[in-house]
Amino acid sequence: MKFANILFEVRNKIAFVTINRPDKLNALNDATLDELEQCFNSIKKDGAINVVVITGKGEKAFVAGADISELHNLDVVAGKTFAEKGQQVFNLIEKLGKPVIAAVNGYALGGGCELALACHIRMASKHAKFGQPEVNLGIIPGYGGTQRLTRLINSGISAELILTGDLIDTNEAFRIGLVGKVYAAEELMEKATELAEKISSKGQVAIRMALRSIVSCDDLPDAEGQNLESSLFSICCGTEDFKEGTLAFLEKRKPNFKNS
Ligand code: COA
Secondary structure, three states: OOOEEEEEEEEEOEEEEEEEEEHHHHOOHHHHHHHHHHHHHHHHHOOOOEEEEEEEEEOEEEEOOOHHHHHHOOHHHHHHHHHHHHHHHHHHHHOOOOEEEEEEEEEOOOOOHHHHHHOOOEEEEEEEEEHHHHHHHHOOOOOOHHHHHHHHOOOOHHHHHHHHOOOOHHHHHHHHOOOEEEEEEHHHHHHHHHHHHHHHOOOHHHHHHHHHHHHHHHOOHHHHHHHHHHHHHHHHHHHHHHHHHHHHHOOOOOOOOOOO
């Protein structure tokens, strides 16, 4: 797939999606959001892709937010459509059905932080910076940030970040649970690829069932979540991979998963 604002590559069943507007710190304009939607719709259908890694082009930014030059022209009606479109694209990423890893290589602000939040796993380089600075522009996060950030971390810390618009460094993002791993900038993509390869080497039915259960956690009350978990568990019990994984353990060898 070829895009104007995104680089897309598949290696070894891993899709690498790179937001490619480095001169604008990879800010998400309308065209880039459209391309992200197209790209992730295609990844969803592609049986040859197991895991996705998303990052930003250049050393400075993952994504520095929605494109402020486009924001400036919004009115009340257009603002609702604008926010809903971003939410729709980020919901597509969260509900992709395949693991998405955010390799946060610099500024992850506003829509950039929200994009990372829509991914299932976040890792960052030491010099990355995170924040929801929308209040400084007279708006609030509109691509799911008030919801996902508040669910992910302590709600008081989420409120403090959103209400002050303050930026935090990677150490602080790690401390509050916003990112799971921190690496030197030059190591980040290698580590993201290693993690993607590790996940890709497992039986993909179990990976997808586990992800579905994890993602549903936000939507379902505990009893329904546990009911879904036991149903997905039972689906796994009917797979060849389950027979192979358990047999391989008993025979003290590595499993040879067939993803069925
Ligand atoms: N939308 C549109 N353009 C953006 C942008 C955004 N969110 N973030 C950065 N840019 C552009 C700048 O306008 C500048 O373009 P120019 O060279 O044509 O003037 C270019 O990216 C480089 O940014 P610059 O501000 O010069 O870099 P910096 O190192 O001085 O500052 C930031 C970096 C991230 C602190 C600063 O760019 C910033 O505050 N960006 C906006 C962050 C934000 O509010 N995001 C939430 C939006 S809802």
